[in-house]
Amino acid sequence: MTSARLLVTGGRVLSMDPAIGELPSADILVADGRITEVRPDIDATDADERIDARGCLVLPGFVDTHRHMWQAALRGSGADQTLDQYFATVLHTLAPRLSADDLHLGNLLSALGALDAGVTTVQDISNVDKTTEEHTDALLDALTESGLRSVFAYGQGAAQDARRVRSDRLHAKDGLVTMALNAEAGSDENIRRAWALARELDVPTALHVRGGSPVSRLHRLGVLRPGTVFIHGTGMAAGELELIRDSGGALSVAPAIEMTMGHGLPPFAAAAAAGLRPSLSVDVEVAAPSDMFTQMRAAFQIGRFAALQGHAGPEAALLTAREVLEFATLGGAEALGMADRIGSLTPGKQADLLVLRTDRPGVAPLHDATAAVVSSMDRADVDTVMVAGRIVKRAGRLQYAGLPRLLARAEEVRDRLADR
Numbered sequence: 003m004t005s006a007r008l009l010v011t012g013g014r015v016l017s018m019d020p021a022i023g024e025l026p027s028a029d030i031l032v033a034d035g036r037i038t039e040v041r042p043d044i045d046a047t048d049a050d051e052r053i054d055a056r057g058c059l060v061l062p063g064f065v066d067t068h069r070h071m072w073q074a075a076l077r078g079s080g081a082d083q084t085l086d087q088y089f090a091t092v093l094h095t096l097a098p099r100l101s102a103d104d105l106h107l108g109n110l111l112s113a114l115g116a117l118d119a120g121v122t123t124v125q126d127i128s129n130v131d132k133t134t135e136e137h138t139d140a141l142l143d144a145l146t147e148s149g150l151r152s153v154f155a156y157g158q159g160a161a162q163d164a165r166r167v168r169s170d171r172l173h174a175k176d177g178l179v180t181m182a183l184n185a186e187a188g189s190d191e192n193i194r195r196a197w198a199l200a201r202e203l204d205v206p207t208a209l210h211v212r213g214g215s216p217v218s219r220l221h222r223l224g225v226l227r228p229g230t231v232f233i234h235g236t237g238m239a240a241g242e243l244e245l246i247r248d249s250g251g252a253l254s255v256a257p258a259i260e261m262t263m264g265h266g267l268p269p270f271a272a273a274a275a276a277g278l279r280p281s282l283s284v285d286v287e288v289a290a291p292s293d294m295f296t297q298m299r300a301a302f303q304i305g306r307f308a309a310l311q312g313h314a315g316p317e318a319a320l321l322t323a324r325e326v327l328e329f330a331t332l333g334g335a336e337a338l339g340m341a342d343r344i345g346s347l348t349p350g351k352q353a354d355l356l357v358l359r360t361d362r363p364g365v366a367p368l369h370d371a372t373a374a375v376v377s378s379m380d381r382a383d384v385d386t387v388m389v390a391g392r393i394v395k396r397a398g399r400l401q402y403a404g405l406p407r408l409l410a411r412a413e414e415v416r417d418r419l420a421d422r
Contacts, residue, residue, distance in 0.1 A: 006033065007032070012029065013029075015060045017061075037349050037350065062354060064331060065334025067125045068125055073286050074292070075104055075108035081288075088286065097130050120381070122389045123334065125338060132160075146178075149394045168205065178390060182200075209231075215239045215241075215242060231337050232253055237265075255282060355388050
């Protein structure tokens with residue numbers, strides 16, 4: 003439920019807002035789903051609810067800019083797969099067997115897994131074939147049911163169905179679930195058609211790019227536009243990241259999957275040189291966990307290793323924990339065009355936040371709060387999660403009442419797929 007006035011008290015606040023900074027002990031007042039004050043000793047005797055955050059860290063919810071959420075129904079099934087094997091097994095063999103109910107299960111399970119780990123916003127790159135309106139609606143219903151803030155990046159379906167989704171389901175730009183278009187490359191004609199549809203619907207675009215000069219091709223075709231999320235960006239030719247920057251686009255890096263499946267070295271140093279702040283993403287849960295702690299650590303370790311070993315160029319600077327935490331919060335909000343709403347604990351923004359416990363054997367003693375989040379914490383340390391002022395995880399427990407039945411259904415889907 004959403005309390006009209008809620009006060010988070012006494013936490014160590016990592017606001018991610020340069021004007022507010024890090025506060026050793028402060029309160030956060032939430033009213034009607036928005037942050038109204040961030041400072042010590044807020045007098046709010048009329049608050050409907052209080053959350054005691056003493057001894058805890060309070061920070062913005064994590065933002066995942068690229069996840070194929072329906073694949074949560076297949077979690078862990080592709081840990082040993084290369085990218086080509088993943089295409090053959092998951093996309094071409096298993097995906098066609100999934101019913102609308104299975105897709106609902108996958109999206110809902112992914113959303114709840116995200117919330118459990120403090121991820122309050124996900125861009126769902128919905129690349130499963132939507133053979134009927136029922137399939138599309140099942141995916142959307144799951145997002146709505148979960149309470150997650152999400153961007154539904156429609157893909158692999160008919161243009162008319164995308165128009166229906168925009169007009170009937172996702173017409174508001176400021177709703178909890180909004181729309182984008184997964185405008186993947188193909189023939190020149192298909193590219194022009196997909197990007198024209200995005201302009202017609204007035205929604206952002208997202209697509210995967212790696213190797214060669216894919217951004218230059220889009221530039222040549224005249225379709226580049228602000229607000230596009232370019233996913234991976236590994237192994238591209240010189241100048242491609244600069245084209246993303248100049249077009250007003252953003253970069254989403256999935257470091258764990260990029261290394262596991264062989265996409266190439268995540269381009270953290272090249273992005274910095276091009277003046278791009280990347281965001282982070284989980285990508286596919288068939289081979290990666292659903293939390294951003296894993297992604298932050300992977301980014302931190304890979305980025306520093308590449309710089310120290312000379313793989314990132316002679317001028318590459320070492321990534322810092324602060325930069326990586328920015329990638330996972332404000333950087334994600336910027337990539338999705340939501341920095342005016344989320345990404346930092348700023349008065350006026352939506353109350354998407356999390357409370358992290360520091361009194362754990364794997365975390366204490368706390369020396370550097372930012373470093374602790376990036377290097378020491380995981381989903382077990384997530385005590386409370388709030389989306390638009392609504393508490394979705396409290397005292398370490400998700401508030402979704404149907405979780406036991408959902409997990410049982412997930413096992414049923416697993417067993418059915420294994421039998422065929």
